[in-house]
């Protein structure tokens with residue numbers, strides 16, 4: 520029956536990738552450059568479901584990037600293991616090896632400055648022989664237009680704002696169809712407006728691809744707004760101290776920032792991170808004394 524009222528379309532279901540599940544079991548990492556023993560991770564365990572968006576927070580120096588680097592294959596573990604879809608990805612016996620199934624976007628841009636946006640995005644799949652240049656161009660154009668970047672294909676990175684550059688990098692990562700997207704504080708240095716636009720584009724891409732996302736941040740509101748699960752790491756040596764499940768529906772809306780659920784999660788997160796920050800500060804004071 521047509522009541523004459525405006526009907527709101529139900530939110531689009533979020534597809535989740537069928538792969539990209541990770542098990543991190545008692546992961547340990549000791550850096551020992553020239554005999555300086557730094558225990559960055561100790562017995563760090565967590566489970567990430569296929570297609571889950573996980574944010575990780577914790578005091579500076581607690582081991583967040585170390586964990587990301589071991590997942591990415593940039594560095595090895597000294598104990599424990601990391602499995603990707605049940606297959607060993609990192610163990611103390613295994614040489615670290617990056618792969619196209621895990622792609623990383625950092626805070627500081629890593630686009631080739633001498634290549635256009637289109638050339639940057641298509642470089643990976645073309646060089647790896649995964650797509651022809653024509654296929655890669657078509658796919659890149661579709662993906663760029665999804666994040667409002669359809670008219671900058673021939674621009675160079677230096678001509679783009681930081682927000683646009685980060686969007687291009689995320690598209691460049693996703694065109695490789697990875698199992699896991701690893702993001703190390705990608706929006707850290709951005710102003711509030713650019714940051715909120717970047718959240719919107721990332722969420723749109725997540726809702727469209729359902730890729731597993733591992734997202735490091737210091738911004739607690741950002742963590743809750745984006746993720747399905749927020750993990751709090753202890754001060755070094757880092758392990759997971761607390762897991763907060765975020766049950767806000769998707770697609771996420773900015774109005775949710777004022778919801779009871781959001782505010783309650785934020786209060787819990789602030790308390791957990793504050794405790795660890797105080798410990799990190801005190802440990803620093805002891806080291807200085």
Ligand SMILES: Nc1ncnc2c1ncn2[C@@H]1O[C@H](COP(=O)(O)OP(=O)(O)OP(=O)(O)O)[C@@H](O)[C@H]1O
Nearest residue numbers: 550552557559578579580581582583584585586755
């Ligand atoms: N290559 C390295 N050699 C020696 N120590 C290292 C190395 N990389 C990191 N560390 C140390 O390991 C600890 C964890 O560093 P990591 O960068 O993982 O922390 P983080 O939580 O990502 O910090 P931040 O939030 O400040 O980026 C720190 O004490 C750091 O100084």
